[in-house]
Structures are given as structure tokens and as C-alpha cells.
Amino acid sequence: MSRILGVVGTVVLCYFVVLQLYMLTLAAIAATALYKERMLERFGRLDDMLASDISPPVSVIVPAYNEEAGIVESVRSIAMISYPRVEVVIVNDGSRDGTLQKLIASFKLEPVPLPFRANLRTSLVRQVYHTRRPISITVVDKVNGGRADAINAGINVARYPYVMITDADVLIDGTALVKAMRHVAEDRHRTVAVGGNVRPLNGCVVKYGHIVEAKVPRTWIERWQVLEYVRSFISARPAWSAMNALPLISGAFGIFLRQAVVEVGGLTSGHMGEDMDLTMRIHRHYRKLGRPYRMVYAPSAVVWTEVPSTRAVLRRQRIRWHRGLMTAIRDFRSSFFNPRHGSIGMIGWPAMVLFEYLAPIIEAAGYIIVPLGLILGGIDPISALLLLLVALLAGALTSLAALMLDERYGYFNEPLEALKLLTMVFVENLGLRQQTVWWRIRAMIGGKSTQAWGDMQRRGVGNLDRKQSAA
Amino acid sequence: MGLSLVTTVLALATVVASVALISVKLAHRIMLKGRGVRSAHYIAALGEMISRKLLPTDTPGQWAEDPLFGDAVIEYRHLLSGEEREFVDHLIAEVGIVDVLQRRARRRWPRAVRLRAIAALVELAGPDQVPFLRFLLGDSNDYVRSHAAHGLARLGDVASIPLILDLATRVRPWEAARLADALASFDRRAVRPINQWILEHWHGDESHVETVGQAARVLGLLGETSAETTLIEMLETDRLGWRVAAASALGRIASDTSRGALLKALGDDSWEVRARAVRALASLADGSVAPAISELLSDPQWWVRQNAAESLGELPGGVAQLQKALSSEDRFAADAARNQLAELRLLPAGTDTALAVGSREGSE
Numbered sequence: 001m002s003r004i005l006g007v008v009g010t011v012v013l014c015y016f017v018v019l020q021l022y023m024l025t026l027a028a029i030a031a032t033a034l035y036k037e038r039m040l041e042r043f044g045r046l047d048d049m050l051a052s053d054i055s056p057p058v059s060v061i062v063p064a065y066n067e068e069a070g071i072v073e074s075v076r077s078i079a080m081i082s083y084p085r086v087e088v089v090i091v092n093d094g095s096r097d098g099t100l101q102k103l104i105a106s107f108k109l110e111p112v113p114l115p116f117r118a119n120l121r122t123s124l125v126r127q128v129y130h131t132r133r134p135i136s137i138t139v140v141d142k143v144n145g146g147r148a149d150a151i152n153a154g155i156n157v158a159r160y161p162y163v164m165i166t167d168a169d170v171l172i173d174g175t176a177l178v179k180a181m182r183h184v185a186e187d188r189h190r191t192v193a194v195g196g197n198v199r200p201l202n203g204c205v206v207k208y209g210h211i212v213e214a215k216v217p218r219t220w221i222e223r224w225q226v227l228e229y230v231r232s233f234i235s236a237r238p239a240w241s242a243m244n245a246l247p248l249i250s251g252a253f254g255i256f257l258r259q260a261v262v263e264v265g266g267l268t269s270g271h272m273g274e275d276m277d278l279t280m281r282i283h284r285h286y287r288k289l290g291r292p293y294r295m296v297y298a299p300s301a302v303v304w305t306e307v308p309s310t311r312a313v314l315r316r317q318r319i320r321w322h323r324g325l326m327t328a329i330r331d332f333r334s335s336f337f338n339p340r341h342g343s344i345g346m347i348g349w350p351a352m353v354l355f356e357y358l359a360p361i362i363e364a365a366g367y368i369i370v371p372l373g374l375i376l377g378g379i380d381p382i383s384a385l386l387l388l389l390v391a392l393l394a395g396a397l398t399s400l401a402a403l404m405l406d407e408r409y410g411y412f413n414e415p416l417e418a419l420k421l422l423t424m425v426f427v428e429n430l431g432l433r434q435q436t437v438w439w440r441i442r443a444m445i446g447g448k449s450t451q452a453w454g455d456m457q458r459r460g461v462g463n464l465d466r467k468q469s470a471a
Numbered sequence: 472m473g474l475s476l477v478t479t480v481l482a483l484a485t486v487v488a489s490v491a492l493i494s495v496k497l498a499h500r501i502m503l504k505g506r507g508v509r510s511a512h513y514i515a516a517l518g519e520m521i522s523r524k525l526l527p528t529d530t531p532g533q534w535a536e537d538p539l540f541g542d543a544v545i546e547y548r549h550l551l552s553g554e555e556r557e558f559v560d561h562l563i564a565e566v567g568i569v570d571v572l573q574r575r576a577r578r579r580w581p582r583a584v585r586l587r588a589i590a591a592l593v594e595l596a597g598p599d600q601v602p603f604l605r606f607l608l609g610d611s612n613d614y615v616r617s618h619a620a621h622g623l624a625r626l627g628d629v630a631s632i633p634l635i636l637d638l639a640t641r642v643r644p645w646e647a648a649r650l651a652d653a654l655a656s657f658d659r660r661a662v663r664p665i666n667q668w669i670l671e672h673w674h675g676d677e678s679h680v681e682t683v684g685q686a687a688r689v690l691g692l693l694g695e696t697s698a699e700t701t702l703i704e705m706l707e708t709d710r711l712g713w714r715v716a717a718a719s720a721l722g723r724i725a726s727d728t729s730r731g732a733l734l735k736a737l738g739d740d741s742w743e744v745r746a747r748a749v750r751a752l753a754s755l756a757d758g759s760v761a762p763a764i765s766e767l768l769s770d771p772q773w774w775v776r777q778n779a780a781e782s783l784g785e786l787p788g789g790v791a792q793l794q795k796a797l798s799s800e801d802r803f804a805a806d807a808a809r810n811q812l813a814e815l816r817l818l819p820a821g822t823d824t825a826l827a828v829g830s831r832e833g834s835e
Contacts, residue, residue, distance in 0.1 A: 042586070114813045
């Protein structure tokens with residue numbers, strides 16, 4: 001028995017060493033990709049693209065449910081995006097608050113019998129509102145059907161060949177769209193999707209719908225999410241993108257070729273990981289057709305989003321995300337180590353399964369088996385301690401590498417801010433990480449489903465602005 | 472033993488990385504602060520010189536070496552005009568900043584330093600730097616080539632146009648499009664050499680076909696009627712890319728001369744040409760073409776129908792054609808008309824807004 005525990009415990013510890021080595025490898029690949037992106041940003045003459053008549057037009061789709069607090073400021077921030085041709089399509093998904101009324105009053109919207117082609121099946125559309133000032137804004141008022149359903153309705157109404165999918169509670173950097181669309185213009189025939197860099201808004205100083213100073217939030221739980229986002233968006237995604245193996249384009253900022261989304265049937269209603277599901281279905285669709293394609297990540301195209309600030313909301317979010325991942329793992333099991341699916345089948349998807357899906361199971365097993373093995377004598381204490389240290393240190397190195405790469409963008413000006421994140425690199429192992437493991441295990445066990453729209457109480461971009469101005 | 476060694480190495484690496492992170496942050500902050508102070512200093516000093524029209528007698532030598540000084544000069548150069556701008560140009564020559572930038576633009580410098588110098592050089596270079604900028608067109612780095620083309624356009628060096636177009640034939644389509652955008656920065660003097668280059672390469676090999684299309688696009692952007700003959704001829708060739716580019720360009724020039732060719736292009740085999748010809752005809756603002764355009768409301772391709780409806784919305788007498796199409800037996804024509812009338816707020820109340828799902832070619 002003790003011998004079995006010893007073997008399993010060692011395997012668990014070795015798994016974490018491999019996981020961290022994988023993350024370090026991604027960071028190394030990301031470093032090269034980020035250098036190229038930075039050069040392009042500095043010397044690629046992006047301003048020329050704003051003046052060029054060949055920049056493809058984009059429809060920005062904003063699904064909204066009970067977003068009264070910040071919807072107006074959010075639309076204003078989108079209207080200020082620098083891009084030659086852009087329209088905004090807001091989908092009010094049966095909000096129970098004054099989201100629609102606020103939009104109508106603020107933008108002087110008129111009900112217009114604007115015809116649209118229902119290529120994607122959605123809940124009933126009650127009315128379409130439209131204005132051409134300050135830019136073309138269309139509001140689709142529909143019966144509640146969830147986020148995916150709302151986005152599908154927006155895609156039906158969108159007029160341009162590229163759609164940018166975002167959320168009502170994000171702040172979009174003014175140059176984000178041009179930086180992302182540069183990837184489309186560079187290779188228009190192959191580029192079917194571009195993902196952007198999502199950063200936590202919590203703690204940042206916001207004025208007039210813009211970030212004026214990026215700061216690390218005050219609570220541990222928010223700080224930890226900053227570190228998580230940096231690891232994911234600065235270290236992992238540029239590397240996956242470089243290999244055309246992106247398994248996920250974030251729902252907070254993703255640009256898609258409209259036709260590609262329509263061809264795969266739009267977003268799946270009721271799916272808790274609809275962004276991953278859409279990304280993977282597009283991969284599978286193009287692989288099946290044998291059409292050359294690429295999905296890329298643009299780290300310099302930034303949007304800021306509010307992340308959960310309480311444990312309860314974070315718990316619900318993580319459970320929802322992990323259930324979404326579980327459904328995707330089940331739906332795309334044929335892509336796992338499938339050479340016919342190219343780099344996504346051999347690199348991106350296996351990594352998701354092995355290092356995202358299985359990680360909580362193996363980590364939880366480790367918390368039980370290793371102490372048991374130590375007590376029963378199946379594991380040599382010194383070796384176990386060393387393996388644990390190797391895993392923890394490699395993990396810390398991965399986080400540090402991500403923070404170093406992020407320094408290239410210099411969002412946090414003060415050294416004290418860097419110190420806060422540096423502390424988080426070590427502190428996350430003292431409870432936060434274990435708690436997330438438990439939440440993800442809970443997601444696997446089952447239980448009450450979380451709502452399709454999530455249930456985070458938004459402060460609203462506008463309120464954030466006012467609150468900080470008052471302070 | 473091996474595991475202990477790995478642990479020790481990792482622990483050391485973690486400590487080093489932590490210290491490095493904080494050090495980099497501190498260094499970054501100090502550097503940013505220093506940059507801010509220097510920029511403010513240069514802006515104030517240059518402002519003083521410009522307002523007093525006083526050239527410095529003893530400008531510190533390192534000013535020209537500092538990229539921030541170059542940035543400040545570029546800012547002033549963009550902001551000012553007339554005598555003040557001439558003074559800034561004089562200052563540029565006196566301080567010798569262009570020589571410094573030219574030196575840094577050479578290959579022995581690190582790529583970032585080099586690119587920064589070239590980006591500044593194209594803004595500050597005078598006619599003396601034309602040979603150097605032409606030399607940079609042959610560089611292996613695409614950013615360098617693109618900046619050089621923009622620099623030559625800024626200097627109005629018409630003689631370099633064939634060189635830029637030749638270069639466009641050898642690079643990726645994305646870069647070729649960017650080089651064509653640079654050509655659009657030339658004034659109308661560029662029309663003749665571009666036209667001539669197109670004629671010289673009319674029967675060129677495949678590598679020239681794409682670039683000829685890009686050159687035609689530039690002719691449209693320059694909006695010069697003297698290019699029309701070439702563009703009309705291109706519209707009648709069997710090369711799809713040329714016909715598409717020519718139709719768009721003729722729309723931008725918007726001259727009556729092209730009406731006949733554009734009307735003929737409405738019957739082109741390619742939907743891409745038809746879609747552009749429709750928009751081009753709308754730019755002529757001539758109501759007599761409305762009946763011909765309304766025929767395309769029944770086109771098999773969505774983009775053509777959409778463009779036809781949009782064009783009718785803009786043309787005199789076009790709205791009547793759209794209203795007539797509402798009762799068309801062709802469901803797709805009625806949809807296009809309905810869409811446009813709704814956009815114009817002219818759709819009668821109670822009209823059915825549900826459109827047919829899919830499209831005739833199964834593609835939009």
C-alpha cells in the first residue's frame with residue numbers, strides 16, 4: 001500500500017514539474033512573439049492603416065443584460081475607438097433594469113424596422129433601434145436567451161464582414177481595434193479570428209471612460225487575478241498563437257470573420273464556455289474543409305474588464321468556467337492528439353486537457369496522497385520535499401517570467417506595484433490556489449448550475465469613474 | 472543529489488528573477504522620469520529658439536545624439552508652418568541631427584535603434600537624403616522599406632515611384648498594399664509616372680499583375696482624371712484584380728467619361744467588379760443610371776444587392792426605384808430595398824422585416 005502511495009505521490013509531483021516546464025517553454029516562445037509584436041507596434045506605421053481605404057470594416061457586438069450602471073459609458077468608449085469604419089450593435093437580452101431606456105435616452109435612438117437576415121437562430125427580437133450619430137449604433141431588443149444567444153442576434157444584424165465580440169462591462173483601449181485588425185489586413189485570406197489582451201480593471205484609475213493609470217488592486221483576491229491574467233495573456237497565448245494553436249479566444253475581446261461564425265452555426269446557447277466552444281468549432285471546421293486559416297492573438301490590443309472582488313463571486317465564476325471547459329473537452333475529444341487537426345490537435349488542445357482540465361484532479365490527489373505516503377513511509381520525505389520545492393519554484397519562475405514579459409508594456413508605473421505582484425507569486429500558494437482547486441473539483445462533481453449571464457454585481461465603468469474622481 | 476541540485480538552481484533563479492523584476496521596474500521608472508525631464512527641456516528650449524528666431528551658437532553636441540531631441544523637433548515641424556517651419560528646417564541642418572540619424576540607420580546598429588532612427592529620418596530628411604532613402608528601399612527589413620517609401624513620398628521624389636512599384640512586385644501582398652499607400656502620399660505629380668509604369672508592365676509576368684492593381688488603386692486615391700483612359704482600359708481586360716481595382720478607382724475619380732465603361736461593368740461576370748461598379752456609378756450623382764442599378768437589386772450576390780440599394784439611396788430618383796422594388800416578386804431584391812429604405816427612415820409602417828435566411832450563393 002505504502003509502495004503504491006509512494007509511486008503515485010512521485011508521479012503527482014513529477015506532473016507538476018512537467019506542467020511548470022511546459023509553462024516556462026511557453027514563456028520562452030512568447031518572448032519572441034512579443035518582441036515581434038512590439039516592433040510592429042513601434043515601427044509598423046499603424047496610423048497609415050487608419051487612413052487606408054483597405055482597412056476591413058468591423059461591427060462591434062456588445063451583448064448586455066442588466067447593464068444599466070455602465071452601458072452608456074461603455075458604448076461611448078467604443079464610439080471613441082480609432083478605426084476607419086466601425087458600427088456598434090448592442091443586444092439588450094431582455095434586461096430587467098433600465099438598460100434599454102438608458103441607451104434610447106442617451107443616444108436618441110429611434111425604433112427602426114431594420115430588416116436583418118436571421119442566419120443564426122435566436123430568441124425573439126422585439127424591436128431594433130438605430131442612430132447614425134456619433135457613429136452607427138444599432139440596439140437590438142430581444143427576449144432573454146443568454147449571452148451566446150444575444151451575440152448570435154448581434155451577428156445577424158451586423159452588416160460588416162468582421163465582427164468584434166466584447167462585453168458591456170469592458171473598457172476598450174482606443175487603439176485596440178486597429179492593432180488587432182492589423183493582423184487581418186496582413187493576411188486577409190487566412191485570418192479568421194484575432195483575440196485581444198484582457199486585463200483586470202479593478203484598482204485602475206479611470207477618467208472619462210479611459211484608463212489613466214493602471215494600478216494593482218487592494219485585495220489579495222483581485223491581485224491574484226491580475227497575476228493570473230498576466231500569466232495567461234502575456235505568457236501562454238502569444239506562444240499558442242505563434243504555433244496557430246490557440247484553443248481559446250476570449251469572449252471579452254475577439255474579432256471573427258462573420259462568415260466563419262455563421263458557417264459553424266454561431267455561438268452555442270447555454271454553453272458555459274461559449275468562447276472556447278466557438279474557437280474550437282472554427283478550428284475543426286477549417287481543418288475539415290482543408291482551407292488554410294489562422295487564428296491569432298494580438299497582445300497589444302488591450303481591453304480592461306472588472307474581475308470578481310469577492311470570494312463568492314469568484315467561486316461561481318470559476319465553477320462556471322470549469323464546467324464550460326468540461327463540456328468543451330467532451331465535445332472536442334476527437335481533437336486530442338489528433339494529427340489531422342494540426343497544431344491545435346497536437347499542441348493546443350492536449351495542453352488544455354492535460355494542464356487545465358486534469359490539473360485540479362491531480363493537484364487534489366497530491367494534497368491527499370503525498371501526506372499519506374509520508375505518514376505511511378512510502379515516500380522519502382527529502383525527495384518529496386525537494387520535488388515539491390522544484391514544482392513551487394518552477395511555478396514562481398513561470399509567474400516571474402510572465403511579469404518580466406509584461407514589463408515590456410509597462411502598465412504599472414510604480415515599483416511598489418511590481419512588489420505587490422511579486423509577493424502574490426509566492427502568496428498564491430498559501431490557500432488561494434488550493435481554494436481554486438476545490439472550486440474546480442466542485443464543478444466536476446456537479447451541483448446547481450450558475451446563470452447563463454454570470455451573476456457578478458457590476459459597479460459599472462461610469463460609476464468607477466465617478467467614485468475615483470470623488471476620491 | 473540531482474534533485475537537490477535542480478532545487479538549488481531553481482531557488483537561485485527565483486531569487487535572481489525576483490530581484491531582476493524589481494530592478495527592471497526601478498530602472499524603467501528612472502528612465503521614464505529622465506526621459507520626461509529631457510523631453511520637457513528640449514520642448515522648452517526649441518520653443519524659445521523658434522519664438523526668438525535664434526539659432527543656438529553652442530548647442531550641446533549630445534542633443535543631436537538624443538532620440539528625444541529628434542522627437543521634439545518632429546513635433547514642432549508637424550505643428551508649425553511658413554517661416555517658423557523654415558526656421559525649424561534650418562535648425563535641423565545646423566544641429567546636424569540628420570547626419571546622426573543617417574549614421575544610426577546603417578546596419579551595424581541594433582534593430583530597435585536603427586528603426587527608431589529611420590522613423591525619425593523620414594520625417595526630417597531633406598532632398599540630400601533621397602539617395603540614402605532609395606538605398607533603404609533595398610533593405611532586408613520590411614519596416615525599413617516601408618518607412619523609406621514614405622520618406623521618399625514626403626520629399627516628393629517622383630523619380631523613385633518606379634523603384635517603389637518595382638519593390639512592390641517582390642514583396643508580400645500586405646507590404647505591397649502599404650507601399651501603394653505610401654504612393655498615395657505623393658501629390659498629383661505621381662499620376663504620370665504611375666500611369667507610365669502600369670503601361671510598361673501591362674504585359675508583364677504574374678508578379679506584376681497584383682502591383683498593377685495596387686497602382687490603379689493609387690490612381691483612384693490621387694483622383695486625377697488624366698488616369699481615366701488607363702483605368703477604363705483596365706476595366707476591359709480579362710484580369711479580375713485589375714477590373715476590381717479600376718472600378719473602385721474610377722468611382723473615386725467620379726468623372727462622366729467613365730460612365731459608359733462602368734455601366735458596361737454592371738454586367739461583368741465577377742460579382743466583385745459589379746459591386747464596385749455600382750458604387751462607382753453612385754459617385755457620379757447622375758440619376759439617369761438609377762434604372763440600370765436597380766436591375767442589380769436582383770443580383771445573385773448579397774454584396775452587389777447591398778451596394779445597389781445603397782447607391783439608389785444616394786442617387787436622384789433612386790428612392791422611387793427602391794420603393795418600386797418593395798413589391799418585386801424577387802424576394803431578395805425586395806429585401807435589399809427594404810433594408811435601405813429602413814436605413815433612410817422611409818420604410819412604410821407595418822412592413823414585414825423578416826428576411827430570407829441564407830443567400831443565393833450561400834456566401835456573403
